[in-house]
Amino acid sequence: MRTVYVNGTFLPEDQAQISIFDRAVLFADAVYEVTAVVGGKLLDFDGHMARLRRSLKELDMVERFSDQELLKIHRSLIEKNTLQEGLVYLQVTRGVADRDFDFSRLDADPGLILFTQAKDLINNPLAERGQCITLVEDLRWARSDIKTVQLLYSSLVKSRASEAGADDVWLHRDGKVTEGSSNNAYIVTDNNEIITRELSRDILHGITRQAVLNVARLHQMKVVERAFTIEELRSAKEAFSTSASGFVNPVVRVDDQEIGTGQPGIVTKLLRANYIAASLRTAI
Numbered sequence: 001m002r003t004v005y006v007n008g009t010f011l012p013e014d015q016a017q018i019s020i021f022d023r024a025v026l027f028a029d030a031v032y033e034v035t036a037v038v039g040g041k042l043l044d045f046d047g048h049m050a051r052l053r054r055s056l057k058e059l060d061m062v063e064r065f066s067d068q069e070l071l072k073i074h075r076s077l078i079e080k081n082t083l084q085e086g087l088v089y090l091q092v093t094r095g096v097a098d099r100d101f102d103f104s105r106l107d108a109d110p111g112l113i114l115f116t117q118a119k120d121l122i123n124n125p126l127a128e129r130g131q132c133i134t135l136v137e138d139l140r141w142a143r144s145d146i147k148t149v150q151l152l153y154s155s156l157v158k159s160r161a162s163e164a165g166a167d168d169v170w171l172h173r174d175g176k177v178t179e180g181s182s183n184n185a186y187i188v189t190d191n192n193e194i195i196t197r198e199l200s201r202d203i204l205h206g207i208t209r210q211a212v213l214n215v216a217r218l219h220q221m222k223v224v225e226r227a228f229t230i231e232e233l234r235s236a237k238e239a240f241s242t243s244a245s246g247f248v249n250p251v252v253r254v255d256d257q258e259i260g261t262g263q264p265g266i267v268t269k270l271l272r273a274n275y276i277a278a279s280l281r282t283a284i
């Protein structure tokens, strides 16, 4: 059984409890981060903490925990669960209060929850096989740059896609791809240009995205940050997604159509290998 962390205490997962009045339960009033662990070490930790602070700030939530404290809790959880490879999930909630839309006079302590999930990240079968995705209109709220736990739309469309035999969903708005259900989206053109939507309120500012684009530029690859259309995706040479839980994963089919050769592409494989090598070098 896992050891989890809830509001200052490490305890067995079946004893962990939070209040039914926590605003995370009543209003999805909480933000989260997911950080990868390989060889017992955290990948891109500073980036995840920086984004956590940004999410808190955008939602007028107080910052009660220092990066150092959060790192200590992450490391204790990894140790207590002897986690070699997988994820650490962290959630900060606005806290416990009687149900009220107005939180302006709230004086509650923020909630803090962490748990681990063991997962094969390096030997992910999707990296070998490639993902089949479907396209769905992006009907999420207009602040997808904030990492809130309000994930129902993405969860709903991914589940429907899964029932229909697909691995994931990419979302689109006005004929252009925004991002994946829980990852950023890319295409590679015939000229080997890597195209991914520019940072805005339309997408989550992926920590893996930032690292992968750095790796691409370091290898003299051309990166263009702009939105791409569904037609561009369908005629792309390669497509792939990035996230802390998937690293770099090829997309080989969109709805009923193969992308490129229908096999994971060379640029995608290169980026995956180099991203993993670079992030392991800086893991803490």
Ligand code: PDD
Pocket (backbone or CB within 6 Å): 034, 179, 180, 181, 182, 183, 184, 203, 204, 205, 206, 207, 208, 209, 242, 243, 244, 245
């Ligand atoms: N999801 N876009 C969305 C909508 C996401 O939920 C995620 C991450 C990303 C990629 O961000 P990063 O590279 O920082 O992981 C993009 C996490 C993994 C999750 O919800 O499980």
